[in-house]
Amino acid sequence: MEQQIQQFGAGPRELYLPEMAVITEVRRLTELETLYTVELPGGRDLGHKPGQFVEVSLYGIGEAPFSISSSPTRRGSFELGIRRVGMLTDVLAGYAPGRKIGIRGPFGNGIDVSKFTGKDVLIIAGGIGLVPMRSLINYVLDRRDEFGRLIICYGSRSDSELLFPDELAAWEKDPRTEYHVTVDRGTEAWTGRTGVITTLLPGLALDLPNTVACICGPPVMYRFVVMALRGRGLPDQNVYMSLERRMKCGVGKCGHCQINNTYVCQDGPVYNLPDIAKLREAL
């Protein structure tokens, strides 16, 4: 083993070997979603950018990609917001602080935040799409003076499924954050807006050339949001989106995440709209 690695000198690193990290905090967000705080050995920073993801390993169960939900400005640990949908996420739902999980990453390009400096940042998050967008939101909040307006549009199926209620309340109160929320179908207790996420967009006052939009949500959402933004006159080059595809390696080898000629785990998951507008499999 030793010998072979030497043979390649500084060559290939271990692509598939996770590092063991520990869950230090577990916060139930809704019936289905849980927020995990994860610490690498020695409290080392993950060193990620907003929009990047990690591969989480539970030995004997499998491995799956999850977006990093915390901002790199919050040091010492990172957060993953995970929805129960199957094998791995079910087992993870039973995990308490102290449990170890394997981590590979950070992977993917992430958001080049330097391009957003001085700009108005418009976040459009549908459902669990808020999990990755939260990394960018908190980044902007932690370096508030480097950016213009922060406009958050959040859509959820129901008010019972709204994620991060404490943070939503804080954004609502924060005079420097413009927070808009809508639900497809509200419970009786819901007094806010109902309707799909695109209904939030026509009413926004936007300084178009100076606004960048970041979109993340379920696959069906993108096309409609892009149409609505184009309808508002926002140039395509100001629009970024984070896409999800099946992933089996995260390092550009397994082929599962391919959209036409691009690999989401390498060139994405964050794309500038003009780069993928022509890709027929993208939206």
Next chain:
Amino acid sequence: MAQYFLEQARVADFVAHLLASNTVYAPHRKGSRSYAFAKADDPAAVVLDYPRTLSSVKKFFLPPREVLLNFDLTLDAASVPPVEPGNAVFLGVHSYDLAAVRRLDFNFTTGNPERNYLARRDGARFIGVSYVPDKFHFAGSVGIDPYDMTGCDMFLTKHADGWIVDIPTGEGSELAAGFKLEAHDEPKPPRAHFTQHVFVPQARLGKVMEASYDHPVWNETADACLGCGTCNLVCPTCYCFNVQENVDIACTSGQRERSWDGCMLRGFTEVAGGEFFREKVAARQRHRVYRKFKYISDVTGQPWCVGCGRCTASCTAKISIVEIVNRLIRDSERDESILT
């Protein structure tokens, strides 16, 4: 370059010579009509004159199943199993299969170089052999001559009752050292003709594909296609894989294993929530063909299909990649001539 001659009657002796100091993989008969690369053991069982093997030498560098991690569930710890350097001699490789290895080399070294592949690939030496194209081969159309020696340490060209031997590398000389070969100075026999052709070179295919995204051929092919993924499994340049977990009966240890996967299979793009990003067989067929002639090719300038004909030869639905591509060429040229 000096040439030598190896009589057919001495081929087994030559294999025995190689086996004396090397691990050798070579084509063998499999069943009554098929051939497969296997570890040579009995020199007499090695077959050098064959149309194509079921799968290529890819399986030695990217095994159909491979353990990526061993894990201990009691300790919650994992380790990477050692990958022995291949250091083997691959005897009897056709030029298109070697061209496919070069393509895999590209895929496993660009971006994130992969230790597993590179370790298995390490120390490989190749002894190529010429072949006579059958009704499925079309390597000539993708620029790979049956006599192409690129990447070979020795090359054997079929001639009458034996093989003309070229030794283009020092490794080849080492392999041949100690085995008596007579010098041979007659020219090589003319190449046999291909009967299958792709009508235009790669330089034009990117454009053809560009114009063919919505061509009816995808749906028409999909009507016959079973979505079985055999065409992916037999292709020497397909390298996509799936990853699965195996746990032993006692539930104390296990392995994370990867295995060959195929973009023609429905589940290949499935994500949580039941979304399939290439649900229609037509979209998968287009993806397969574009992976061979457009996506990687636009970057490298090379077709990622090496013209081995395996996918066509092994398709139950008799779907021919050559026919698909030629139809796209014909129709895009017709469209162009209407436009101009």
